[in-house]
Amino acid sequence: MARIALKSIYHSYTFSQKDAEKMSIPDECVGTEGFVVEDLDLLWEDGTANALLGPSGCGKTTILNIISGLLRPTNGTVLFNDKNVTGYMPKERHVAQVFQFPVVYDTMNVYGNLEFPLENRGVSKKDIRRRIETIAEMLDLDDKLKAPIGSLTPAEKQKVSLGRGIVREDTAAILLDEPLTVIDPKEKWGLRRKLREVQKELRITMIYVTHDQHEALTFADHVTVVKEGQLVQTGSPEQLYADPNSPFIGYFIGTPGMNLFDCVLTDAGLQSGNIVIPISEAIRSKLALTHGSSFQFGIRPEFVQISAPRKEKWHPFTVTAIESLGPYKILTLNSNDVEIKSRAPEDMNVSEEDHVWVNFPEDKSRIFHKDVRLV
Amino acid sequence: MKNRAWLFVAPVLLLVALNALVPIMAVINYSLHYSFAGSAPEFAGLNNYIEVFTDPDFLGALRRQFLFSFCVLLVQIPLGILIAMQLPKSGKSVVVCLVLLGIPLLIPHTVVGLLWRIMTVYEVGIISKIFSYVFDYSYRVTQNPVDAVLTIFFLDVWHWTPLVVLLSYAGLVAIPDQFYQAAAIDGASAWKTFRYVTLPKLRAVLIIALLLRFMDSFMIYAEPFIISGGGPGNWNTYLNQYVARKAESYELGYAGAASIAYLYIVVVCCFIFYTIMTNLGKGIKR
Amino acid sequence: MGIIVENVTRLFEGKAALDDVSLEIKDGDFCTFLAASGHGKTTLLRVMAGIDKPDKGKIYYDGKDVTNLTVRERNIAMVYQHFVNYPSMTVYENIASPLRVSKAKLTKGEIDKRVRECADLLKIGTLLGQHPSELSGGQQQRLAIARSIVKETDYIFLDEPLTNLDYKLREELRLELKKIFRRRQRGAVIFATPEPVDALSLSTYVGFLHEGRLIQYGLADDVYHNPCSTEVGAYFSYPAMNIFECRKMTRDGRLFFKASDELMIDVDEFRDLLIKDRYLLGIRAHGLNTVESGVYTLPIQATVELSEVVGSDTELHLHHHGFPLIALVQGMGTYTIDTDITVYVNPRRFFVYDKDDGRLIAKTHQD
Known part of the structure; x- marks a missing residue:
């Protein structure tokens, strides 16, 4: 569980970190081309359901990768519970991620998939079983534990990849990168609801990235809108709806x-x-x-x-x-x-x-x- | 429409039939007759087949053939994957690497045989020299069976591992990065990542690599023939050469039966491989 | 004039992807096939367009049997879910390409005029010199649509053209599609979508497919207001229709349906139709409200399970006497999970379905 903060984050895929140091960020590069994320200060409180909303190409995925540790920002710091984790590897941050398409281990059954992250960390067989049973029940996968992964629907597979994140008790946060993209419209609803239920029950920090305002507002208590790598507005769905601070949000x-x-x-x-x-x-x-x-x-x-x-x-x-x-x-x-x-x-x-x-x-x-x- | 479509396909079907079926039928016909050069064929029933399968020379060649293919696959497939994994995923160096790796594939069998033959000529070829100067070992392909067999083995590995590399590489770059990210997040070790992400995702191309390499290695002919004429003794004589030798000596009935047996063995083995590989991994952990 | 589909069956790996489908599309129609994925809508489009041949049945264009004609021999255009354009051609060349290969020889000037008109209509007039790879997803799909309408084809087939677009783009393009296709003088548009909103807002006719069978086909409004089975009702609603079981009972000499002690619906007017003991009741989410007003007269107690903001509305997921209910409430309300609230039901918004075969028996609407 963690409170996640980004402090004056800049990121560019063209400049290296060294270039950036020479340029003395932030003065020189504001408005410079090549920065996909500029001067971003964001805060996600512990145990909240959040959304990061913006049109395609607004820098959402970059921000997500900076949080998970797959990318190191050109400038700025990432704080987990006030601890600087900017230089940490993804594994050390204990951030789980659900991707656009189901990422599951094909050769294992559902149980094997859920067991994998625990087994890798040396959790005892008994604890693993107990934990998986709890999580599987929460995700309505308890009768599917023995099923081979190939026999599941995309929605069920996404639940398994979510399960791999929440089965660990040390998960700091779960990042969801447009997790409903490949789900049939009629099944989306059920999964959306499941996500929210799980969030409410486990009180785990979740950040849901999407370009779909409907999904963002439905999932999150707290929505951050980003456009062209910059923060536009942040607030509850009601606030964004009733009091947009710019025509774009409106x-x-x-x-x-x-x-x-x-x-x-x-x-x-x-x-x-x-x-x-x-x-x-x-x-x-x-x-x-x-x-x-x-x-x-x-x-x-x-x-x-x-x-x-x-x-x-x-x-x-x-x-x-x-x-x-x-x-x-x-x-x-x-x-x-x-x-x-x-x-x-x-x-x-x-x-x-x-x-x-x-x-x-x-x-x-x-x-x-x-x-x-x-x- | 449907009928008209058949009309267009018919010439191709006919060609395929002539191409594959007619020779096979002819060979089957030979295999059922005693047929020596000049004499009129006489019906033999399955006698040729019985003779083939009781002939110690045939069985010896078959055994050597299996051992050869098995060893070659055992080295080429893992080595190919290993090399493919070391290749850069993007950038200009990719093209250079792939072209360099691909060069052996462009060299014809006979030329490969000749290259290695030249390299292994006693006291003259570079390999033979290296062995004699560095290890003080007299490397004689035409005299020493171990040398002959090892030469063919390394020749084949050198010649064909690049094919496995290219196929594996194509498979590797097609694996979405997200799978590796997920494995990293799940705390998987390098081995587990390979075992549960890379290998299952490569299954389809590995099936192709395995089948191609098996069939091809099972039909090796030119290289051992050129390097040592299949010798010393029968040490480097594999199925293909053995059957060819029989045909050359005009034992057409026997050669026909051996050919059909040969074909049958290849087909059955491929089928077994294919079945095992496609079902492998569908099996469930636990 | 129009398309007639007659008893068309198409098999896929031994199973019927289309099962004895018959329908008629008249010129001037905008016909939408609505179905979840894997229920045959794309197959139907492909068979109608001539990309696939039916295993059984016939297709007629303007009264002429075209079952055995190839796509090239028919005067049609198709737009796919994925953005299909010629990558090596500019936007201009892409739009012009159907005109260049068409049988009617057009002069350069005519082609130029049509291409520009068409590009302007799709709002890509300023991008004519660019290549498809330089366009955004929305622009690429606009280009594909421009290519489909530049030649005056009789029939245009659109296979989920909005599915791969961002939410806002989808909303914008949907309205534009309606305007663009209304301008067409001839032929018909045939559209496949999994989204009920697309079907409702764009089309004149809607066909609902379930497991390869055409369950219902008719005027869009009519299908929406008279969904003939629970499948149609549940799917052709957003959010999904509430469907629950109820029992027949008599009170004060009138026939009622009882779903719970509170949820009692007067169905006396249909008493002759209702011979069984149990039925299914269906009501769309906007038949329930959180404030008592006008038509929302029947109060029931319910527990809030979840409240979701949907566009400019709130979707309330409720629990009432053992079964779930969804209410769609205008505006943005905040509801605390697990609290009990009073919900007001509009008793004139119910559909009565047969419990065994899911057939529509009656509806309590006053329309």
Whole structure:
């Protein structure tokens, strides 16, 4: 069990550590090309369920390998329970890993796989048996212990590779690198739930790496969003959803993402094309005082109010597309090139080309300036 | 559509039939007759086969053949894997290594035989000289059976281990790195990593390597013939040469029966190897 | 005009990968085959496209028997799950390639016009000079789709084109696909996916395959609202439909289904249909809510097992009198595990299934 901290981590695959020392990180290399991870300070508390979320190529796998010890960062320190482990080998860090595809030992049965990490560490046969029985029961593998590994489904194999991590009592943390990639969609759910159950029960630090916001938010109590090797926002799923600190988070978190459009501050309010969104004095003073006149307006589709009959002060939009998603519909609305999405109930009677009236409630609106949230 | 497809495949099938079946049928026909040069063939039933399997010379050649193939495989397969594991996984040196390793494979059997024959000529060839100067041992391929047999053995190892290396290397680079990472995390020793990750993942290519090398070594002919004419005595005479000798002396019925027996032995052995190798490791630990 | 599939069976290693499948796709349809992997949707696409031949049955295009025609002899295009493009050609050349080999000889100018139109439609107009390896996964799949639509083919087959894409890209491309294919004047689009959301949001027609059999085929909305068996119901829902056993009983002279002491559903209107003693009840997750409002009228006690954030909703995994229930609640709520809460059920959202063969018997909807 461990609390894991990364302190001012930089990593480059092109510069060696020696180059970096010469450059006197961090001053010289901020913004230098070739760094996949820049100035990263992250903390994962002991016993928590965490997610590291970001689009493909954002440096997630690099961060993961730095934690597990497969990569030594160009600069910075890795701390496990305040102990500097930067120079430690993977084996010495006691970090287990579950990979994108099942990594299991083909020639062993399930029991043999679970036994392997314990046997290598000289645990007694009796303790091994007791431990494996506990873990197998937790993972619903108890009736499969004698089964050859080849006879398992991908989901079961992933449980075995998770099992190899949790069967050891000295495991500091478990890293999960998009573990559901090869799992059939209908089985994903069960495995996701199992992961969470195991985490809750064992209180082990888990870091789940994914590009899938759904999986990250579902699994973790604490989500770290990374983009282009830099930290964007960290917080609970609720915080990321309700208070995105940048348009990127607004769009990236939530399905569909936050509606975002450019607008300018005028006497009447925030203007974009023909639409003028009135704003209260309090907000106006905040906007006018500190910043220039161009802003990005953001609101989540589920908070956009729509009405078929005309309403005073609401904005006219045309429905351009309807996506039925079961419990609700996603409407794409357009007004002079301002395109927004809105979530409507399943039974709302609306068709394409219809004209509707739209309102943006102020308490649900977010205003950004230069990628930073103001209100 | 289906019928038309057969039409396209037919010429190939015909060719295969002519290529493989006709000679075999002909040989089977010979094997069932007493047939000497000039005289009219006379039906012999299975007598030729009985003669083959009671002939001490045939059985001797067969025994030597098995021993040779067994020893060659025993050295070449592990050595090939070992060398493949030492090769760099990436970078420019890979190509250089692979080309250098592959050179022996490009040399024809007879040329290999001649090269080694030249190297082992008594008191002249480099190997013979080394033995005489360094170990004070007179290395005589044509006189000393041990020298002759060892020469063929090392010749074959030198000639064909690169094939096993190339196959194993292709298998090794295809193993995802994650398996080694997992083994490291699980605290596996180098041997256990090899035993439980590398070896099982190489199984498919090792089956191919083993079958190829077995079949090929079982049919060795040119090299012992060139180096020592199969001698001294019968020491370096393997099945292929023995059967050929019989055919050359126009004992066609006997040679036919021996050939068929030979073919049968190779096929059965390959089948046994294949079955063992594919099921190996599917067996369960514990 | 359209595709007719007539009693098609395709065997794979002695087992039926497709088992007596018959259906009709009309021009203008966007038809989706929904199934878990290994249940025959890719096989069906391949057989319809002519890549594989059926072992039994016939395929007709526009009334003409094409069962024995090869892919090349048919006017179709296909997009695969993996990004299949010509690696040595530029994006431009990739898109142009189907036009260059087509029978209708096009002038350079025509080709250029079509390629650019098509690239712009797929938002890869600025990447024309690049090679596929320089593109991201999403862009590579856009390129593959551009190649499939540049030639005016009659039928386009899409085999899980979104599966290998990141979540956000999938969401974006899905909406675009809908717009792109709506512009097409002719032919039909045939799409295979394991994701119920794709099937629901894109298609006009949906076919559900289970173990190689076409269990249900019809208008997307209709299949969604009338899943004819428990298999369809469970799969064509996100999250999976709650399905549990119940017993018939009478109270105050009316017929009820009893799943637990609290969960009693009035089914008196179907009393003539219900001859057995036990049935299965199905209800989708959004038929349950944590607040009493409008249609959510029936309160039951349940224990929270797990709460999951899904996009902009919360999926609540509950336990109620020995069976699991899932509720889909709008917004993000925080629920503590192992606490008891009251859940309100919409009694007009139930499906009644036969306990033995899983057939849909009735539904309590008012639609």
